[in-house]
Amino acid sequence: MRIALKLAYIGTRYHGFQTQPGVLTIEDELFRALKRLNLFEDRRAARYSAAGRTDRGVHALSQVVAFDLRRELSEAEFKMLPRMITSVLPDDIWVLAAAEVPDDFNARRDATLRRYKYFLLNEGFDVERVREAAKVFLGRHDFRNFAVKPQGNTVREVKKIEVHEQGRFLVVDIAASAFVHGMVRKIVSALKRVGWGERDIMWLEKLLKLEIEDRIELAPPFGLVLKEVRYDKHDLRFEHDEYVCGRAAVLLSEQVLRHLTLSEVFEEFKREFLEGEGEDASS
Numbered sequence: 001m002r003i004a005l006k007l008a009y010i011g012t013r014y015h016g017f018q019t020q021p022g023v024l025t026i027e028d029e030l031f032r033a034l035k036r037l038n039l040f041e042d043r044r045a046a047r048y049s050a051a052g053r054t055d056r057g058v059h060a061l062s063q064v065v066a067f068d069l070r071r072e073l074s075e076a077e078f079k080m081l082p083r084m085i086t087s088v089l090p091d092d093i094w095v096l097a098a099a100e101v102p103d104d105f106n107a108r109r110d111a112t113l114r115r116y117k118y119f120l121l122n123e124g125f126d127v128e129r130v131r132e133a134a135k136v137f138l139g140r141h142d143f144r145n146f147a148v149k150p151q152g153n154t155v156r157e158v159k160k161i162e163v164h165e166q167g168r169f170l171v172v173d174i175a176a177s178a179f180v181h182g183m184v185r186k187i188v189s190a191l192k193r194v195g196w197g198e199r200d201i202m203w204l205e206k207l208l209k210l211e212i213e214d215r216i217e218l219a220p221p222f223g224l225v226l227k228e229v230r231y232d233k234h235d236l237r238f239e240h241d242e243y244v245c246g247r248a249a250v251l252l253s254e255q256v257l258r259h260l261t262l263s264e265v266f267e268e269f270k271r272e273f274l275e276g277e278g279e280d281a282s283s
Contacts, residue, residue, distance in 0.1 A: 001068070001069045001072070001073065001100060002047075002066065002067070002068050002069070002100070002101050002102070002103050002105060003066065003067065003069060003081075003098055003099065003100055003101060004064055004065065004066040004098070004099050004101045004105065004107060004236065004238075005064070005065050005066075005081075005082075005085070005095050005097070005098050006062060006063070006064055006095070006096045006097040006098075006099075006238045006240075007026075007030070007060060007062075007063040007064070007065065007093065007094065007095055007096065008060060008061045008062070008063070008093075008094045008096050008248070009026055009059060009060050009063070009092060009093040009094065010059050010092040010093075010255075011026070011054060011056070011057050011058045011059045011060070011221070012057055012059075012092070012222065013090075013092060014026050014029075014056065014057075015056045016053065016054060016055050016056045016058070017050065017052070017053050017054045017058075017060070017063065018050070018053045019031070026054075026063075026093060027050070029089055029090055029093055030065070030089070030093070031043070032088075033085050033088040033089050034067075034085065036088050037084060037085065037088065038070060038071055039069055039070055039071065039085075040067060040069075040070055041070050043067075045068075046067035046068045046069075046070070047066075047067060047068055048065065048066070048067040049065065049066050049067075049106045049107040049108050049109070050063065050064070050065045050066075050107050050108060051063060051064040051065070051107045051108055051111050051114070051229040052108070052111075052114060052226060052229070054224075054226055055182075055221055055224075056221060057220075057221030057222050058221045058224045058225075058226070059222075059224065059225045059226070060225065060226035061225055061226065061227055061228075062115075062226060062227060062228045062229050063226055063229070064107045064111070064229045064231075065107055066101055066105050066106065066107040078098065078100075081095070081098040082094075082095040082096060082097055082098055082241035082244050083095075083241055083243050083244050086241075086244050086247075091251055094244050094245075094247075094248045095241075095244065096238070096240050096241060096244060096245065097238035097239055097240050097241060098238075099236055099237060099238050099239075101234065101236065102234065105234065107229075110231055110233060110234060111177075111178075111229050111230065111231060112177055112230050112231060112232040112233065113159065113175055113176070113177055113228070113229070113230035113232070114175065114176060114177070114178065114179065114226070114228070114229055114230075115160070115173070115174070115175040115226075115227045115228035115229075115230075116173075116174055116175075116179075116184045116224060116225065116226055116227055117171055117172065117173050117174075117224075117225045117227045118171070118172040118174075118184060118185070118188045118219065118223050118224050118225075119166075119169050119171055119223045119225070120169060120170045120171070120172060120188060120191075120192070120219070120223060121168060121169055121170075121223075122165070122168055122169060122170050123196075124196075125170065125192065125195030125196060126195050126196075126197065127163070127165060127170065127195070129194055129195055129197075130163050130170060130191050130192075130194060130195040131163045132201060133190075133191055133194040133195075133201050133204055134161045134162070134163050134172065134191060135161070136201055136204045136205055136208065137158045137161050137174075137187060137204075137208070138158050138159075138160075138161055139157065139158065140155065140156070140157040141155070141156070141157075141158070141208040142154055142155050142208065142209075142210055143155070143156050143180050143183050143208070144180075144210060145186075145207040145208070145210065145213060145214065145216065146180065146182070146183045146186040146187055146190070146207070146216065147180040147181055147182055147183060147186070148180075148181045148182035148186075148218070149181070150180065154180050156176050156177075156178060156179060156180060156183070157176055157177060158174060158175070158176045159175050159176055159177070160173070160174065160175040161173070161174045161175075161187075162174075163191070172184075172187070172188055172191065173227075174187065175228075182218055184224060185218040185219040185220075185221065185224060186216045186217075186218060186219070188219040188223075189216050189217045189218065189219045190204060190207070190216055192219070
């Protein structure tokens with residue numbers, strides 16, 4: 001049996017998704033769990049594939065991997081597979097769903113759409129300028145100026161890009177069949193510069209036409225989420241495991257409370273440092 005797994009993870013502790021020597025990655029933890037359950041021998045024997053390679057610190061709600069099972073599973077075991085695997089994974093990685101797939105299914109090659117969301121704190125941007133600037137990226141362009149160490153063909157087609165406000169944040173929602181390395185984070189950095197008034201839309205157009213070059217920083221990884229991977233050529237139906245999703249929601253609620261509290265603590269530190277006057281520790 002060949003199966004696909006839908007994964008979600010918080011990437012903060014990991015050096016990216018793909019296995020690398022000497023550092024901890026999401027794949028390392030996944031392979032360890034699969035071997036522990038005797039589901040997986042090695043990536044070559046299992047004809048393993050993954051939809052994408054998120055960078056260090058990037059998160060995912062819809063990473064997809066596919067491989068051949070090492071042993072047969074009963075119908076009951078298959079139904080329980082997401083929670084079985086999740087139970088032997090760290091608390092920041094979850095298998096949300098499993099699906100049986102055709103023998104020739106490849107999670108990377110067969111993906112027809114990848115969608116990312118970037119959560120950008122609104123630091124006083126002109127939101128309408130950002131929205132108008134985002135439209136420039138729609139369609140087929142050469143993204144050489146928006147790639148990390150560009151190599152080979154850097155032409156990609158952006159099928160959707162929208163910017164909407166969500167509380168204190170701007171959310172950049174972007175979809176394409178594929179992206180060059182660093183493309184989303186560099187697009188976000190470029191939009192920030194337009195939103196601050198440092199650059200204009202013509203600057204973006206010239207970058208996409210390769211009429212000029214400019215150094216564009218990568219936006220921080222912690223705001224980026226792989227939101228969706230689509231397989232239009234396959235009737236791939238993932239049904240989320242309710243137990244896994246419920247357990248993940250509880251753990252994330254605890255983390256939200258922790259980070260909101262830390263945010264206020266950091267604000268207190270910042271106020272003290274800016275004022276240059278701290279209270280005596282003995283008071």
